[in-house]
Amino acid sequence: MMEYHVPVMLGECLEGLNIDPKGVYVDVTFGGGGHSKAILEKLDGGRLLAFDQDDDARENAQEITDKQFTFVSANFRHLKKYLRVHGVRKVDGILADLGISSHQIDEPSRGFSTRFDGELDMRMNPKGxxxxxxxxxxxxxxxxxxxxxxxxxxxxxxxxxxxxxxxxxxxxxxxxxxxxxxxxxxxxxxxxxxxxxxxxxxxxxxxxEELAVLEEFLEQVPEVLNDNGRLVVMSYHSLEDRMVKNFIRGGHVDGRIEKDFYGNVLKPLAAVSRKPIVANEEELQRNPRARSAKLRIAEKPEN
Missing domain, CATH: 1.10.150.170 (Putative methyltransferase TM0872, insert domain)
Incomplete structure (x- = not known):
């Protein structure tokens, strides 16, 4: 599975999630399962739900036999709905590794890459x-x-x-x-x-519909996160990163800021890292696709 997609900034993602071994976590972009497997290694009595709409990802998920793991064959724009289907209302951390996997890029039949000829498809869910x-x-x-x-x-x-x-x-x-x-x-x-x-x-x-999906997902995050729960998002282009940054800063992807009577910004999350985290030189040597990755971490404050 690790060959399917080399997880970018794996250590930084795990640190950002601040994993409680008995906590409930969600990986909304399972892909090859690299991040999910690493989260599972840190759980002891906890639970991990992983979302992906791609058939290849579903096949990869079948290799994981850990009882703490649940695979959800769905787009993460339906986060809240499918968590409830699986009896989960609140979680302690959510990881999103946006964009497309190395496997999807390298598979000519998917039509994502300019390096190969193939049919112009580009659907992350080829069925619909x-x-x-x-x-x-x-x-x-x-x-x-x-x-x-x-x-x-x-x-x-x-x-x-x-x-x-x-x-x-x-x-x-x-x-x-x-x-x-x-x-x-x-x-x-x-x-x-x-x-x-x-x-x-x-x-x-x-x-x-990647930007619409991201917006719908972000709007559900504060509702499903426990107090002190973490959101960890990795994006690969400026449009996504700007949306994530704006949402963390003010609760709206378009950058709108709302304030209360006293002038305090109304926002559901608080940034853990002021600036985005980027891959170090050693990782860039090992995985050039990490070059454009930006990692942002936020936490839901206690009420």
């Missing part, structure tokens, strides 16, 4: 929802312009949208190589790979 292919072939130029600009922070987002629109008149865009061929003339010289990654990120976020 619209694929990348559907987004590219059915969205209007205006909708494509919006997602490339907002989710990929692509400088020439409108030009990309128009180029896709022109290309799909002749035939549907179905493969990674077909999309890259459209993007190549528009990419900045010597920065093609980064440019492709930005466009692919935008499509992936749209396909999986």
């Amino acid at each position: 929802g619209r694929s990348a292919k559907e987004v590219l072939n059915t969205y209007s130029v205006e909708e494509l312009h919006k997602i490339f600009g907002m989710y990929g922070e692509v400088k020439n987002a409108k030009t990309v949208a128009q180029a896709i629109d022109m290309a799909r008149i002749n035939k549907p865009i179905e493969s990674i190589e077909e999309l890259k061929a459209i993007l190549m003339p528009l990419a900045p010289k010597h920065r093609e790979f980064k440019y492709f990654a930005q466009v692919f990120q935008a499509i992936r976020i749209e396909v999986n």
Whole structure:
């Protein structure tokens, strides 16, 4: 399972959770199970529930025989609902390792990576929802312009949208190589790979509704955390990190701040680390994908 996805900042995540051996914890992004296995090693009489909607992750979870472990085959936007299904109302810690796993990136058939050719899918749950292919072939130029600009922070987002629109008149865009061929003339010289990654990120976020999922998840966290319970979130791009930072700072992902009569900021969580934690040099050497990771830790204060 560790080969499926090398857990990023594993030690820092475990420290951030401040694990009580008899506590109840949730890993909302099970993936290859690296973080979950490490949490289970610290439990003695406690409980861990792990969420993932990916079939591969469910197969990985079957390897874990620990009675303290429960796998939930669902998207973590349904956190509260599925905790209640499994008889849990409050937990002591929640871990979220956002983004896609190394395995998903390296599997050509999933369509996440620009390094391989394959069908443009990009669904984290391949059984449901619209694929990348559907987004590219059915969205209007205006909708494509919006997602490339907002989710990929692509400088020439409108030009990309128009180029896709022109290309799909002749035939549907179905493969990674077909999309890259459209993007190549528009990419900045010597920065093609980064440019492709930005466009692919935008499509992936749209396909999986990643920012909406994150917002729905964060809004449920204060309700399910016990007093002094911890939230540990690892993000891999600025859009997600900004949402997490804003939520911890003021209880709203858009950065709104509300104050009480005395001018105190109304917020359900308190930051444990003022700045995001990043991987050390030794880990970066071992796992280059940790380079963009930012870890934020918050705690629910006692009432």
